[in-house]
Amino acid sequence: MADVAHLAGVSSQTVSRVSNGFPGVNEETRQQVLAAMKDLDYRPNSAARALKRGEFRTIGVITFTLSTTGNVRTLEAIATSAAHEGYAVTLLPVAVPTQDEVRGAFSRLGELAVDAVIVIMEVHLLDEARLSLPPHVKVVVADSDAGDRYAVVDTDQAGGTREAVRHLLDLGHDTVWHLAGPEESYAAQRRTDAWRTALADAGRTTPEIVRGDWSAESGYRAGLHLAGQDDCTAVFVANDQMALGLLRALNERGRKVPDEVSVVGFDDIAEAGSFQPPLTTVHQDFAEVGRRCVEGVLHQMRRSGPDHGTTLVPTRLVVRASTTSPPRDRRGSKDPAPRRKP
Incomplete structure (x- = not known):
C-alpha cells in the first residue's frame, strides 16, 4: 500500500479508500491510484480485510x-x-x-x-x-x-402442480396419472401431495403412482408401463427429464402425444421447447x-x-404442443368434452 501511495503521489489512507470503494476521493485521484495499483500488481489482502471487518x-x-x-x-x-x-x-x-x-x-x-x-x-x-x-x-x-x-x-411446488393438473382436467381428461420423483425428495413429495389433492378436489379417481429417480432413463422405464395402460390419457411428470424419457417410450409403443396421451412436465428446462412434441411444463424461476x-x-x-x-x-404453466383434449372414444362420446371453469 505504501508503494502504491508513493507511486500515485497520495497518502496510504487515500489508497485504502480507493481500494475499499469508499466515497470522498475525486475521480482524477482515484484513477491515479488505480493506475499505480495496476502497475505494481497490487491486490488487497482479503485475509487482512476479513480480520479488520469481521467478515x-x-x-x-x-x-x-x-x-x-x-x-x-x-x-x-x-x-x-x-x-x-x-x-x-x-x-x-x-x-x-x-x-x-x-x-x-x-x-x-x-x-x-x-x-x-x-x-x-x-x-x-x-x-x-x-x-x-x-x-x-x-x-x-x-x-x-x-x-x-x-x-x-x-x-411454489403445490401451486405449479395444481395448475398442471387443472390444465389437463380442463381439456376433458377423466383423470391424470403421475410419474413422481424419488420418495426421499422433498420437492417430489410436495408435487405428489398436490397432484393427489387436486384430483380429490375435482372429484376424480387417483391412479396408481409410477415413480422415477429424476433421470430420463427412469422416465423411459415408467413410460413403457404407462403405455400399456389403456385408460391413461394424461400424465403429469415431476420433472422435464423424466418427461423426455416418457415421450420416447410412448412413441416406441405407438401411443401418440398428444393425440392419445397428453404430457405435462415440471421445470421448463431450456430444451423443453425442442422436445418432440414441444413440452407443456411448469416453469420454475x-x-x-x-x-x-x-x-x-x-x-x-x-x-x-x-x-x-x-x-x-411463484411458478407458471407454459402451454406447448404436448397437451390436448383426450381421444373421443375414451370419452364415450363423439362430442367434444365440456370444459371446466378454471
Whole structure:
C-alpha cells in the first residue's frame, strides 16, 4: 500500500479508500491510484480485510447432488447473485445426506471462513427435529422443509402442480396419472401431495403412482408401463427429464402425444421447447430462488431480516404442443368434452 501511495503521489489512507470503494476521493485521484495499483500488481489482502471487518465476504453452499437440473440452476443463480453483491461462493458437496454429514459440512465450512451458509437440500432431513445446525450460523435452506427453525426459499411446488393438473382436467381428461420423483425428495413429495389433492378436489379417481429417480432413463422405464395402460390419457411428470424419457417410450409403443396421451412436465428446462412434441411444463424461476437465498443470508448478517419462515417463489404453466383434449372414444362420446371453469 505504501508503494502504491508513493507511486500515485497520495497518502496510504487515500489508497485504502480507493481500494475499499469508499466515497470522498475525486475521480482524477482515484484513477491515479488505480493506475499505480495496476502497475505494481497490487491486490488487497482479503485475509487482512476479513480480520479488520469481521467478515469474509464469502457464502458457503452445501449441496447433496449436482446431477439434477434444479440444483445446478439454483447454484448458478446463487453464485451470480452473490457476485453481484460482492461475495464469493464456497461450494461443499456432501456425498451422503445424513445428519452427521451435514454437521461435518458445517464444521468444514467454518474452517474455510464463510459468513453464512445456503443449504440446497432435496431430501427430508432438516424437517427432522433431532437435527440441529450449529447455533449462531446464518442459514437459508433451499428446496426443503426446515420447519420454523430456519429461513426457507422454495418454488411454489403445490401451486405449479395444481395448475398442471387443472390444465389437463380442463381439456376433458377423466383423470391424470403421475410419474413422481424419488420418495426421499422433498420437492417430489410436495408435487405428489398436490397432484393427489387436486384430483380429490375435482372429484376424480387417483391412479396408481409410477415413480422415477429424476433421470430420463427412469422416465423411459415408467413410460413403457404407462403405455400399456389403456385408460391413461394424461400424465403429469415431476420433472422435464423424466418427461423426455416418457415421450420416447410412448412413441416406441405407438401411443401418440398428444393425440392419445397428453404430457405435462415440471421445470421448463431450456430444451423443453425442442422436445418432440414441444413440452407443456411448469416453469420454475431458479434465478429468483437463488437471488432470494442470497438476499436472505445477507439480511440475517445485517440483522435486518428474519432467520426463519418460508418464501415461496411463484411458478407458471407454459402451454406447448404436448397437451390436448383426450381421444373421443375414451370419452364415450363423439362430442367434444365440456370444459371446466378454471
